[in-house]
Every structure is written in structure tokens, then in C-alpha cells.
Amino acid sequence: MRPWQRIAATEILEQRRQPAMxxxxxxxxxxxxxxxxxxxxxxxxxLGDPLGREMLDEQLAGSGVELDAMIRVAVSTYGSxxxxxxxxxVSIFAGNSVLHERNLGTLPFLLLAPLGRRELLVGKLxxxxxxPLGLHLVFVGAGCFLFGRIDLxxxxxxxxxxxAFWVGYLLGAPASTLFVGALGTVxxxxxxxxxxxxxxxxxLIGLFxxxxxxxxxDGLSEGVVxxxxxxxxxxxxxxxxxxxxxxxxxxxFA
Numbered sequence: 001m002r003p004w005q006r007i008a009a010t011e012i013l014e015q016r017r018q019p020a021m022x023x024x025x026x027x028x029x030x031x032x033x034x035x036x037x038x039x040x041x042x043x044x045x046x047l048g049d050p051l052g053r054e055m056l057d058e059q060l061a062g063s064g065v066e067l068d069a070m071i072r073v074a075v076s077t078y079g080s081x082x083x084x085x086x087x088x089x090v091s092i093f094a095g096n097s098v099l100h101e102r103n104l105g106t107l108p109f110l111l112l113a114p115l116g117r118r119e120l121l122v123g124k125l126x127x128x129x130x131x132p133l134g135l136h137l138v139f140v141g142a143g144c145f146l147f148g149r150i151d152l153x154x155x156x157x158x159x160x161x162x163x164a165f166w167v168g169y170l171l172g173a174p175a176s177t178l179f180v181g182a183l184g185t186v187x188x189x190x191x192x193x194x195x196x197x198x199x200x201x202x203x204l205i206g207l208f209x210x211x212x213x214x215x216x217x218d219g220l221s222e223g224v225v226x227x228x229x230x231x232x233x234x235x236x237x238x239x240x241x242x243x244x245x246x247x248x249x250x251x252x253f254a
Contacts, residue, residue, distance in 0.1 A: 003115040004123035011097060011127020025089055025132065029082070029139035036078040037147065043071070044152040071152065076217055079158045082143060084213030086136040086173050087180040091209065093128035094184030098249070099191050111249075118246040121189065125181045125242070133174060140169060157220035164220045167227040172219075175234035176212045182238040183208070186245035 001009070015022065046052040060067055098121070101107040110120055148159035157164055219226045 002119075003113075004119040004126065007115075007120060007123025008127035008130065011093070011124060012130050014100075015093065015127075015131055022131065025085075025135055026139075028085055029135060029143075032078060032081050033139065033143050036074065037143070039074060040147055040150050040153055044150050047152060072156075075153055075156050075158060076214075078143075078147075079217035080210070080213035082140050082213075083168075083173055083216045084209050085140075086132055087177040087209040087212050089132040089135075090128050090177050090181040091184040093132070094125055094181040095188050097124040097128055097185055098189040100188075102192075116246070117249050118242060121182070121185050121242050121245050121249070124188075125178065125185050125238075128181050128185070129174070129177065133177070136173060140173075144169070158217060162220075163224045164222075164227050167224050167231065168216045168220060171231040172216050172227045172234070173212075175231040175238070176216070177234070178238035179234045179241065180208050180212065182241035182245070186241055186248070189245050189249040 046056055057067060060070065098107065101110060111117065144159050144161070144165070148154050148161060150159075153159055215230060216227070219230060
């Protein structure tokens with residue numbers, strides 16, 4: 001096992017020792033599945049009845065809302081929230097990864113070990129990515145597959161299972177999350193206390209996470225090329241952030 005893999009394995013073990021946090025991650029996915037799944041099923045049932053559709057159209061018309069627009073917003077919101085979970089959770093784990101070693105007093109020993117600083121950050125990032133990525137693949141994949149069976153929304157790219165979806169789901173989301181996680185890892189490495197790390201991570205990376213969710217979902221209509229470019233950009237920015245972090249980490253111990 002390579003040094004960065006040992007670091008990653010240690011991070012995963014630390015996460016498994018926090019069952020409450022893992023429960024929150026799973027519950028968050030289940031919440032959106034239940035809320036939006038129930039909404040889509042209910043709307044599909046109502047619209048399947050001519051009288052129910054007429055009544056709903058009248059109610060929406062009185063509110064100045066178009067039915068098609070409401071459905072589009074609901075689908076976009078579900079997809080954005082689902083795809084936001086991955087970078088958000090990874091940033092939370094990564095934002096405390098190196099700082100945890102500093103607080104325990106083990107960071108100087110890691111920096112003196114036969115382990116490159118870049119490898120240290122990569123291992124921390126890989127460990128922060130592992131469990132959230134697994135949850136993303138399971139719950140987002142299951143949700144999009146199940147909702148794609150509902151006639152009301154099966155024409156949307158998010159549920160159609162087309163090439164753009166698979167690229168965004170398997171490449172775009174993980175690649176852009178690497179960038180967000182790399183930022184969290186670097187912030188953690190440069191911070192001196194938990195408050196600074198968490199405040200910076202929550203503000204800065206929270207904005208990035210929301211942007212990633214919307215870009216991935218709304219970008220599905222742009223096709224495969226957009227999703228590939230988005231994924232490549234995420235990988236490039238992640239590598240750049242890790243390089244900066246590797247040069248800056250541990251200067252106070254030099």
C-alpha cells in the first residue's frame with residue numbers, strides 16, 4: 001500500500017467512527033428522495049385525471065404560475081440539491097483533515113515521514129472523498145433511475161439516462177468535487193484553529209458546492225461536451241489547489 005493510500009485508509013476509519021455524521025449524510029439523501037419523489041408521484045397522479053388536471057391548471061393560473069415551469073423548477077431543484085451533497089460533504093470532511101493532525105500534534109511527524117507533502121494532501125482528499133462518493137453513486141443513481149419511471153418527468157435529461165447524464169454523474173460530479181475537496185484540504189492545512197477552518201470552508205466552499213450542483217444539472221441540456229469540459233476543469237483546478245497547498249503546508253515547522 002502506498003503512503004497516500006495509508007493516509008486515505010486512516011481518514012476513512014476516522015469517518016466510520018462517527019456514525020452520527022454518516023447517518024446525517026444518508027438521511028439527507030433520503031429526505032430529498034422522499035420529498036421530491038412524493039411530489040412527482042402526486043403530480044403525476046393528479047395530471048393523469050382530466051378533472052384533476054383542470055383543477056390544478058385553474059389553481060396555478062390564479063397564482064400566475066405555469067405548470068410546465070413549476071415542474072422544470074422542481075426537477076432542477078431536486079437535481080441541484082442531490083448533486084450538491086457530494087462536494088458539500090467532502091468539503092466538511094476535508095476541511096478538518098489536516099487541522100486534526102495539527103491539533104493532535106501529529107502533523108510534524110507526518111511532515112518528517114517518508115511521505116511527500118503532495119501525497120499527504122492527496123491521501124487526505126482521497127479519504128474525504130471515499131464514503132461521500134459511494135453515497136452519491138448509490139442514492140443519486142437510484143433516485144434518477146426511479147424517477148425516470150414516472151411519466152411526468154421521464155423526458156428530462158436528469159432522468160433520461162442519456163450520455164450527458166452519465167458523464168455528469170460519473171465524471172463531472174466527482175471531478176468538480178475534487179476541486180472543492182482540494183480547497184477544503186488546503187484551507188485545513190493552512191488554518192491554525194477549527195473555527196477559522198470551518199468558517200472559511202462553510203462560506204467559500206458552500207458557494208462553490210451550490211454552483212456545482214446547478215451547473216451539472218442545468219448543463220445536462222448542453223450535452224456531453226459541456227459535461228466533459230466541466231469535469232476537466234474540475235480536475236485541473238484540483239491539481240492546482242493541491243500544488244499550492246503542498247508548497248505552503250508545514251512552513252511553520254520548517
